[in-house]
Amino acid sequence: MTTNRPVFDTDRRAVSETLGYILVFSIIVTTIATATVFGFSGLEDRQAAEQLTNVERAFDVLADNFGDISQYEDSSRATEVRLAGGTIGVGDPVEITVGQWDDGEFVDDNTQNATVQPLVFQSDGGEVVYESGVVFRGSESDSIARSPLPFVVGEETALVPVIATSSGSSASAVGGDRTTQIVGERRPTTRTLANRTIDAEENTLAVRIDSPRTDGWARQLRSEEYRMLNESEQSVTAELAIETAGETKRPQTVRLPVTNIDIQFD
Secondary structure (H helix, E strand, O other): OOOOOOOOHHHHHHHHHHHHHHHHHHHHHHHHHHHHHHHHHHHHHHHHHHHHHHHHHHHHHHHHHHHHHHHHHHOEEEEEEEOOOOOEEEEOOOEEEEEEEOOOOOOOOEEEEEEEOEEEEEOOEEEEEEOOOOEEEOOOOOOOEOOOOOOOOOOOOOEEEEEEEEEEOOOOOEEEEOOEEEEEEEEEOEEOOOOEEEEOOEEEEEEEEEEOOHHHHHHHHHHOOOOOEEEEOEEEEOOOOOOEEOOOEEEOOOOOOEEEEEEEEE
């Protein structure tokens, strides 16, 4: 006996094959598009991070060069930095103050301060900053120190060296894809040494940094076991003291050697 198949059976198979083809093709296209978008995005992010790391290495070299100007009184030093689409220039002024801290504030007639114009590199990947001997990496809202503090605290004297960079006679900022040379030139009046003596038994010797990178300074001060005295979005203050054999030694004298360096871009 012969059974007649309905005509729509053949049509249903054709529709299923067509839908299957469309579904498979859609999956392939979606997979390729997703891999392309996120793959290129991840590649660009990785490239930006690597470029920032290269700048950070260059700033480490720059910090050593400027340290040589300060320590050995070299007349000038130059450091090459590849901009890779970023911009480098001097930033907003930063003030470093040392002196006698009493009852939550500095004693006005027993303080000394210095002003610094930090060197700032900015790109889509973030920023790298050289600020008075310390290299920072981060963004406008968050930063972390990538080098130790230059402070030296002894039993009798605390030394807070300041490298006061400032804009020279050339352009205050440069940008693009080129490689630029950052030239630091020591000013003749570069060594200013301030001494402040306090009664350590009754008062505290402190350092305050007023900077856009307060969070980075605070993290580094804590990591090097300085006791925090005051902290806000604009400034951070820490005690200049050391621990010796379980006893806190508070120096009575603070010195603030300032090295003035003019920055030019070639």
